[in-house]
Amino acid sequence: MSTELHEFPPEEVMAYLDGEVNGEGALALADHLQQCAECASLADDFCALSQQLVAWKIEPSPLVESPANLGVEALTAEEATGAFKFDRDFIAALPPAKESAPAVSRKSSLLSSFLDFIRRPRIQRPGVWAFAGVCVVILIVSSLSLRMRKPAPVQTVAIAGYAKIQDELARALQDPKMRDELARHLHDLQNAQLSAKHGADETDNSVNGIRKSVSPEGVKAFNSIDNRPVNGRPYIDFSRMDSHVSREPTALDTSVHTELATKVDTTVVPAQMIERTASLSMTVKETDAARTALEDIAKRHYGYFAELNTERQSDAGRTLTASLRVPSGELDVTLGELRKIGHLDEEKQGGEEVSQQHIDLEAHLKNSRRTEKRLTDLLTKRTDKLRDVLDVERELASTREEIERMEAQLRNMENQVSYASIDLKLREEYKPALNLAPPATGARMRNALVDGYHSAVESALGLVLFLFQEGPSFLFWLLLLFFPARWTWRKLRALAAQKQSLAGAL
Amino acid sequence: MPQVESNQPLGDSAAFAAMTDERLMLVFRLGNSDAFTELFRRYSNPVYGFFRRRSQNPARAEELAQETFVAVLRAIERYEPRATFRTYLYGIAMKILMAERRKSARRKSSDAGPIDPKTDSCVEASIWVQRAIEQLDADHRDILLLREFEQLTYDEIAALLRLPVNTVRSRLFRARTTLKTFLLPLRPEMRNKP
Numbered sequence: 001m002s003t004e005l006h007e008f009p010p011e012e013v014m015a016y017l018d019g020e021v022n023g024e025g026a027l028a029l030a031d032h033l034q035q036c037a038e039c040a041s042l043a044d045d046f047c048a049l050s051q052q053l054v055a056w057k058i059e060p061s062p063l064v065e066s067p068a069n070l071g072v073e074a075l076t077a078e079e080a081t082g083a084f085k086f087d088r089d090f091i092a093a094l095p096p097a098k099e100s101a102p103a104v105s106r107k108s109s110l111l112s113s114f115l116d117f118i119r120r121p122r123i124q125r126p127g128v129w130a131f132a133g134v135c136v137v138i139l140i141v142s143s144l145s146l147r148m149r150k151p152a153p154v155q156t157v158a159i160a161g162y163a164k165i166q167d168e169l170a171r172a173l174q175d176p177k178m179r180d181e182l183a184r185h186l187h188d189l190q191n192a193q194l195s196a197k198h199g200a201d202e203t204d205n206s207v208n209g210i211r212k213s214v215s216p217e218g219v220k221a222f223n224s225i226d227n228r229p230v231n232g233r234p235y236i237d238f239s240r241m242d243s244h245v246s247r248e249p250t251a252l253d254t255s256v257h258t259e260l261a262t263k264v265d266t267t268v269v270p271a272q273m274i275e276r277t278a279s280l281s282m283t284v285k286e287t288d289a290a291r292t293a294l295e296d297i298a299k300r301h302y303g304y305f306a307e308l309n310t311e312r313q314s315d316a317g318r319t320l321t322a323s324l325r326v327p328s329g330e331l332d333v334t335l336g337e338l339r340k341i342g343h344l345d346e347e348k349q350g351g352e353e354v355s356q357q358h359i360d361l362e363a364h365l366k367n368s369r370r371t372e373k374r375l376t377d378l379l380t381k382r383t384d385k386l387r388d389v390l391d392v393e394r395e396l397a398s399t400r401e402e403i404e405r406m407e408a409q410l411r412n413m414e415n416q417v418s419y420a421s422i423d424l425k426l427r428e429e430y431k432p433a434l435n436l437a438p439p440a441t442g443a444r445m446r447n448a449l450v451d452g453y454h455s456a457v458e459s460a461l462g463l464v465l466f467l468f469q470e471g472p473s474f475l476f477w478l479l480l481l482f483f484p485a486r487w488t489w490r491k492l493r494a495l496a497a498q499k500q501s502l503a504g505a506l
Numbered sequence: 507m508p509q510v511e512s513n514q515p516l517g518d519s520a521a522f523a524a525m526t527d528e529r530l531m532l533v534f535r536l537g538n539s540d541a542f543t544e545l546f547r548r549y550s551n552p553v554y555g556f557f558r559r560r561s562q563n564p565a566r567a568e569e570l571a572q573e574t575f576v577a578v579l580r581a582i583e584r585y586e587p588r589a590t591f592r593t594y595l596y597g598i599a600m601k602i603l604m605a606e607r608r609k610s611a612r613r614k615s616s617d618a619g620p621i622d623p624k625t626d627s628c629v630e631a632s633i634w635v636q637r638a639i640e641q642l643d644a645d646h647r648d649i650l651l652l653r654e655f656e657q658l659t660y661d662e663i664a665a666l667l668r669l670p671v672n673t674v675r676s677r678l679f680r681a682r683t684t685l686k687t688f689l690l691p692l693r694p695e696m697r698n699k700p
Binding site for chain 2: 049056061
């Protein structure tokens with residue numbers, strides 16, 4: 001059946017038969033069904049189909065005979081919580097109005113709702129219960145791990161350290177010779193305090209940094225050990241010192257630092273690190289003999305030549321410059337032997353103390369290594385975003401580069417300290433040679449001819465080069481000035497001719 | 507929400523029989539159990555038939571019908587007559603049926619029992635119709651059954667299945683057309699049956 005031939009589509013006819021078309025549409029369809037045999041046949045088919053379906057009969061519901069069997073036995077849990085029980089008596093006992101329901105029943109309603117929720121088939125699936133169990137386990141584990149992550153009692157450790165220092169102080173003060181050791185203990189104590197205060201962010205553990213952190217009160221407490229006995233023991237008010245710890249030196253600290261430095265540095269710093277240098281300028285009779293002597297001296301004193309040059313000039317004697325490196329302990333002896341090689345013209349000695357730089361560099365290196373370790377741990381333990389990992393990698397590479405640079409500086413500094421450097425400049429005495437035999441005349445003429453030829457070629461080549469070099473600019477100015485100059489010249493010549501003619505006429 | 511007299515005389519069967527379904531629900535919510543008895547009397551057979559036509563196991567159909575009424579009872583506090591009670595009731599029944607189908611899909615082997623002997627003993631026409639309907643697509647079958655046996659309107663079916671009304675109408679048309687072709691070769695003599 002085509003919709004083009006009929007006013008109403010077959011679906012519309014079906015809807016009409018189902019009572020889904022009302023009003024004028026229903027009237028129009030009724031008229032159409034009376035006139036259109038095909039649509040009427042379709043309607044008959046639909047009606048016949050519905051009648052056929054009616055043949056599928058279902059036996060009466062067994063529930064009708066006993067409505068009280070609506071699962072009463074299965075709802076014992078609801079009975080316990082005051083929830084529904086399908087019984088006429090139960091229904092009759094329901095509260096007359098919602099508003100008059102007591103709070104207890106509201107609570108039980110909430111409870112029953114919850115029980116209903118967990119009794120739903122979807123909730124009762126084993127997977128759901130397993131998921132809930134996993135969630136509970138995760139919660140327990142996370143709470144336990146949070147408790148375990150609480151910071152360790154650092155202060156207790158520090159206090160234990162204080163007690164140890166107090167006892168050692170009591171013993172040390174009995175022996176005046178051990179006073180020097182107190183400075184070391186003070187240093188250790190300050191270091192421990194700084195570690196406890198700053199934790200992993202130790203940025204300046206050097207002696208210099210610690211010295212800066214000690215306030216005047218701390219020094220006074222240190223100096224007043226003998227004057228403040230407590231319970232028969234000398235007493236240091238470390239708490240006061242701790243309370244005045246500061247990272248930035250003050251003006252008052254500066255004067256005190258010197259006092260403390262004499263106590264601390266002489267005991268804590270193992271040895272002064274001094275880079276020693278010397279330079280000798282000498283005149284020797286023979287450079288070869290002097291060189292042999294130099295090599296012999298370097299060999300005997302376990303030194304080496306960092307640099308050695310020999311130069312000869314026509315009107316002067318030979319010159320030997322050398323840079324000799326010898327162990328610092330051998331410097332004085334070496335210099336004494338070097339002076340004997342020739343006549344000493346000039347001598348300079350110098351020394352630069354690098355102890356502080358060395359300690360600071362070591363501290364920085366130590367901190368950088370800690371940072372490197374922390375970054376490495378962070379990189380291995382964390383699984384963050386790729387960008388964060390790349391940032392950590394970049395930071396790690398930068399830290400490693402800094403560590404390598406500082407290690408090189410440290411090695412260089414230690415090398416400079418362990419080996420002294422001696423700069424030597426030996427000049428040979430000049431002795432001009434007497435040449436009695438004059439050169440041949442022919443040879444002199446030939447040499448003059450060759451020199452003349454070379455001179456002519458050089459002058460011609462110089463002229464050509466001059467023209468090439470200056471010619472373009474000369475031509476440019478010539479072209480630029482030619483026409484104005486010619487015009488001016490002609491004007492002047494015309495004026496001169498005019499004056500001459502006037503003079504002739506007069 | 508329409509106002510309902512709370513002083514409705516209890517036990518008056520004639521008065522309840524004259525009430526609409528929605529009014530009976532409101533009366534039941536106010537505490538009158540006879541209102542639910544009347545609703546149960548009206549809809550126990552249709553609801554049982556709803557499940558019976560969709561399940562081969564009559565005992566299971568009975569249990570599902572029970573669950574439907576129990577669900578109505580449990581949700582009585584939340585009931586609001588925003589739609590007809592029939593739509594509300596079949597909506598609950600449809601949800602229970604869907605849950606049952608999901609469960610049956612998981613335990614197919616245990617549920618795939620023989621057809622109830624009572625069904626086999628039914629009249630021959632019933633068997634023909636049943637088997638013809640079983641050949642329809644599930645979507646078409648549900649709509650056809652809701653229309654033909656539960657007598658739901660297109661709008662009610664659309665609300666129940668969450669489909670557009672036009673989709674319901676077109677699917678129903680295709681279901682009927684297909685069913686007609688299924689029934690014709692099986693029982694040609696049935697066409698002559700008035």
